[in-house]
Amino acid sequence: MEHEKENKFHFLDIAMKRRKDGTVQRSVYKKDTWNGSYLNFNSFCSISYKKALVKTLFHRTERICTSDTLEEEVMNGKKCSKNNGYPLKFIEKYGKCEDKKPKESTANRKPIFTQLQFKSDDVTGSINMRLKTALTRTYPAAKLLVLSKTTCSLMQSKVDRYPFHVTTNCVYKFTCTCQSSYIGRTERRAYFRFKEHIPKSLGLDGLNAFNSAIARHLLDTGHEVDILKSFKVINKQSNSNLLKFAEALAIKRLKPDLCIQKETVISLSLLW
Template identity: 25%
Template sequence: MVSFDVSALFTSVPVEESLKIIQDKLTLDTSLSGRTKLSPQQVTELLRLCLTTTYFKYDGKFYSQVEGAAMGSPVSPIVANLFMEWFESRALATFPSPPKVWVRYVNDAGAVMKSSLIEPFHRHLNSIHPNIKFTKELEENGSLPMLDVLMSRKEDGWLKFSVFRKSTHTDQYLQFDSHQPMEHKMGVIRTLRHRADHIITEDEDRAIEYEHLRTVLSVAGYTKWAWQSPGRTKVTPHPRTHTDSRPKSHVTLPYVAGVTEAITRKIRKTGVAVHSTPHTTIRRLLVAPKDKDKPDDTCGVVYHLTCEDCDAQYVGETERALKKRISEHKRDSSPVAQHMQTYKHQPTKKVTILDRESRWFERGVKEAVHIRSRSPSLNRDQGRHRLPPIYNSLVQSRDLGDL
């Protein structure tokens, strides 16, 4: 047994060749016209736009990604997988003695072949395309890991499967007392049990895995009740009919213990599915993997202006860079400029970002909330979103500076 792994697949995928492969597949797809009115050429052009307009900022400079697909892009795994389908078909068809067994998951492939052919086949794989290079791993003591599965050869020649963990695995899972929705915590147990039930083939190994999971989860605060809970029943997909009982729509709420659960119960009675997501996390507060924009260059914000010489205030929102919007307040039509001219005050330099929101509607709501909360004297109205009076007591009862 041997496994082959592509080094840096996403960023090594040749874009133009992948687009040609995809367009050829779309051209041969007789059902395409039933799913979209776009032609194969149009789909390919749109895909080219997604793959060739990736920009990122590092150390204050902007760069364009000229090779490969972007890490984190939802389209990258699809493009990479389609390219690898073409790659493996060509590699297996052009090798004199292909592997007896060949299985692949995106960039990881497992094979069963004669030991004498492993090295020639490895060289053959690395010769197919200059961008795609494989590493290999041979079985040791009759076992070979692939993804999170450990394949082991039994004495009778059959294979058994068990869960594989790297030596660096920490067994750290979501803490049971963390401020997270209960469904997320129960999801940890369901996922781990599902893996044990569907990967492990020997009862003895499954019992050992269960005992390991109970031990590490108890350290994370999971109780015996949580482990024994049957959990959510899986719904079998079925075609839509006029009596379809699936949700009308979906909504995602920020999780606040005791509040989100009550709102969720009300919404679900209307036939709408509700999902919860953590709003403030340690990762969000502490981790900044990308270069931060300067405050003046930030887009999609709700901002707060304060006069240099008095307590006059203004709250607004903008989709563009903040500095461009602030410069517009120097126009005679701006209430800020009119205040400065009337009272001979100095142009304001006290600008604070109250909120960041890229979505137009949600940004308008946040602007209205902050206007209602602060009652800024320079605003001529309550913002472009009409916030119902029923929210007055809620808005005025809490500090909204960190929303």
């Protein structure tokens, strides 16, 4: 629970300061770890998200701040938006506070949601307009809300929320105590695949360990490893094709030394 210190107190997004006359001054509260990073204007996502971000920042400032802190917080909001790549005209257009007209008493339109793959602002905007026009003519009582979906990067680091015993369809990385590394993939439960790489798990010797680069390395060097510490899931995918791409990208980027003889399933020709 937060307590008042030096006449200052914060609750959620509101920073409050007690004035000498007993009134309260309000401003936008920011944590010490706040660095001003928001969705960048050049990010590959729908322009509607960027409009909503600017509107939310300035609307929040207007609702929270008292008259003596409003101007400073508005300037901070403009500076922060510019640092995230937003043009000044864009900020002024969507960040201004508009006087809301009283709503007329009309029948509520039923919201209908649909989701489309985001291609570009021009393509998405054109499709949205056509869909809404067609729906308005056919079903005037319906209100269409279109959500834009972007594809996640294959190399996006994902937190492993599940133990090895139940993790499937993943790309994994092995790191030996000597820092030699290996990248592999499995559609089975990861823990069972990890155990197959360890000579002790299968009673392997130098003759029948040729199918595993990790096993060969451990037999040649005599190093001992802990499965839970040496193996790490670095990516998960929903199907085998994406899994192959993710493995190939990981090998291309991380260049594990134990994968020298391993031919990637998918040949990559990347600009980087």
